[in-house]
Amino acid sequence: MTDLSELPLRDNLVGKRPYGAPQDPVPVSLNVNENTHPIPDGVAADIVAELERAVRGVNRYPDREFLALREALAGYLGHGLAADQLWAANGSNEVLQQILQAFGGPGRTLLSFTPTYSMYPLLASGTDTGWTPVERPEGYALTSEFVAAALREHRPDIAILCGPNNPTGTPLDREVVVAAYDAFDGMLIVDEAYHEFDAERESAVSLLPGRPRLLVSRTMSKAFAFAGVRLGYLAADPAVIDALRLVRLPYHLSALTQAAATAAIRHSAEMLATVADIRDQRDRLADALEGLGYRVHPSGANFLLVGGFADPTATFEALRAQGILIRDLGIEGHLRLTAGTEEETTTLIEAIAALGPGGARG
Numbered sequence: 585m586t587d588l589s590e591l592p593l594r595d596n597l598v599g600k601r602p603y604g605a606p607q608d609p610v611p612v613s614l615n616v617n618e619n620t621h622p623i624p625d626g627v628a629a630d631i632v633a634e635l636e637r638a639v640r641g642v643n644r645y646p647d648r649e650f651l652a653l654r655e656a657l658a659g660y661l662g663h664g665l666a667a668d669q670l671w672a673a674n675g676s677n678e679v680l681q682q683i684l685q686a687f688g689g690p691g692r693t694l695l696s697f698t699p700t701y702s703m704y705p706l707l708a709s710g711t712d713t714g715w716t717p718v719e720r721p722e723g724y725a726l727t728s729e730f731v732a733a734a735l736r737e738h739r740p741d742i743a744i745l746c747g748p749n750n751p752t753g754t755p756l757d758r759e760v761v762v763a764a765y766d767a768f769d770g771m772l773i774v775d776e777a778y779h780e781f782d783a784e785r786e787s788a789v790s791l792l793p794g795r796p797r798l799l800v801s802r803t804m805s806k807a808f809a810f811a812g813v814r815l816g817y818l819a820a821d822p823a824v825i826d827a828l829r830l831v832r833l834p835y836h837l838s839a840l841t842q843a844a845a846t847a848a849i850r851h852s853a854e855m856l857a858t859v860a861d862i863r864d865q866r867d868r869l870a871d872a873l874e875g876l877g878y879r880v881h882p883s884g885a886n887f888l889l890v891g892g893f894a895d896p897t898a899t900f901e902a903l904r905a906q907g908i909l910i911r912d913l914g915i916e917g918h919l920r921l922t923a924g925t926e927e928e929t930t931t932l933i934e935a936i937a938a939l940g941p942g943g944a945r946g
């Protein structure tokens with residue numbers, strides 16, 4: 585067998601590590617921000633019926649423009665959007681990759697505010713786009729002045745604002761999006777993967793009219809409890825959608841994916857019924873951890889970034905040994921915990937409490 589270092593790999597991929605959150609089959613898996621509730625039985629039955637219909641047509645290629653799905657997504661987002669302003673791919677990661685393929689590439693740059701989603705730099709290197717990380721201020725919240733100054737200084741071709749931000753949970757104010765858009769002339773992506781957990785805050789979708797360089801990405805992987813299907817989507821000006829058509833692979837969304845996602849969106853209210861409970865569990869987890877002396881960062885998502893661990897890696901391993909998987913992102917003193925069901929959250933709180941102050945017995 586050949587070693588990777590002996591292959592003529594592209595220079596900008598040398599030394600890179602693949603995305604690799606552990607996928608242990610543990611009883612309490614709270615490390616990749618999934619919705620841990622199963623989808624309702626009635627919805628599952630309707631999806632199966634749609635899949636059955638789709639299977640009988642798989643001798644043919646699927647609808648390359650997935651129009652029924654785009655219409656369903658436009659209806660779900662509201663704000664008067666039409667199907668020609670919607671796009672989708674196999675997870676919002678693929679949508680982001682297509683945006684970088686179309687608007688990034690050699691000699692161009694992507695800027696974001698760190699700590700943020702670990703896939704952004706990987707997608708940049710995969711498309712040979714330069715990566716410009718700008719560290720967030722203390723407490724992680726972005727202000728209009730801070731963001732505008734960074735964009736004026738660096739003038740990136742593409743910028744991503746993640747709101748609520750992964751892994752910090754920090755909500756994103758709409759004034760910050762407006763200020764960012766006005767501060768540079770590149771493409772501005774707002775990654776709203778966790779928007780449904782923070783739905784009192786108006787989505788950046790409402791800012792689309794008159795802003796042709798604004799792109800709002802969403803996913804069915806988190807609140808929608810549909811991570812296994814792989815469906816992410818984007819709302820933007822129809823011209824942006826035309827640009828993405830230049831780089832997408834033909835028939836990139838399978839007939840089965842289109843059928844499952846279209847059926848699920850028909851049941852969006854039932855699919856999102858667990859959001860209120862997940863937010864309650866997140867708040868209960870926050871109160872419990874603050875009571876144990878940890879620092880919990882404000883979160884608008886289904887997870888918490890928590891500081892005050894004496895040795896985060898040791899705590900991560902101690903919990904993993906008990907069948908509880910959380911996330912160690914290499915942020916000093918911190919771990920990221922997803923809010924699960926009531927039972928999972930109780931198990932997590934009790935296990936952390938049992939480790940003693942600072943998770944020290946980790």
Ligand SMILES: *Cc1c(COP(=O)(O)O)cnc(C)c1O
Pocket residue numbers: 617674675676677678701746750775777802803804805806811814815816
């Ligand atoms: C989970 C996540 C995504 C979604 O990924 P999919 O490819 O849609 O599963 C996108 N952005 C952020 C910030 C995320 O945390």
